[in-house]
Amino acid sequence: MLWQHTKRDAVKNFFPLPNEIFSLKLSPGALAIYSYLLFCEDRKTYQCYPSYQTIGNAVGMSINTVRKYVAELEERGLVVTEPTFIITRNGRKHNGTLRYTILPIQNAVDLYNQRQLRRLEEAVERMRVRKKLEGNEEHPA
Template identity: 80%
Template structure:
């Protein structure tokens, strides 16, 4: 049986950059379907999606900011007992939360735009009828 993964349709409604979309796809490819977690390094992600480590870091931040993933540092104990930093643990969050968050942000932006237009119209009306 071939290995495959699904990409939620809603991901295309979030206005992600192409790089963030590629990185999100790769994380879904890597994730454990039971825990929703994976542990790829920035270097291995970059190699797989043709990005530098700094670019991977930028897109990880974008995905975290959109509420699609959370990251947590891990540590590794070497054979001689020393503790070192490990890779990040990526947890893929439910897409519904990210969609709701995105829609709420867009609604706030729309409400602010409407309020600015209302104020502008009111001010223009006052200019036509000076006191």
């Protein structure tokens, strides 16, 4: 036999990815980074501290590309980032990595749905105004 099927532990070496994430229409890069952040997160605090470089190495992206997709995740309400600082032995303060807090997925779904509804309402209003303007052109005063 060329390969042997080994039984996988249902909990060990896996992390959950919420089903709702696929309804948010994330870019593939943002989805990859979100997945990596979930992989890294502390399941009790919902936080993790990977650098852009570490994330980039894990998902095959440059630091600038990682930065762009992290901004997308923040804008979509999936994560919040906060700067951290370290104090060196000689007492100097330096920038640390970002602290990522993974937000509840339902918040992002609600935000997405609100934005979609707002876009729909704006489109309906534009159509209403366009029809009104077209009607005025047909019947000049």
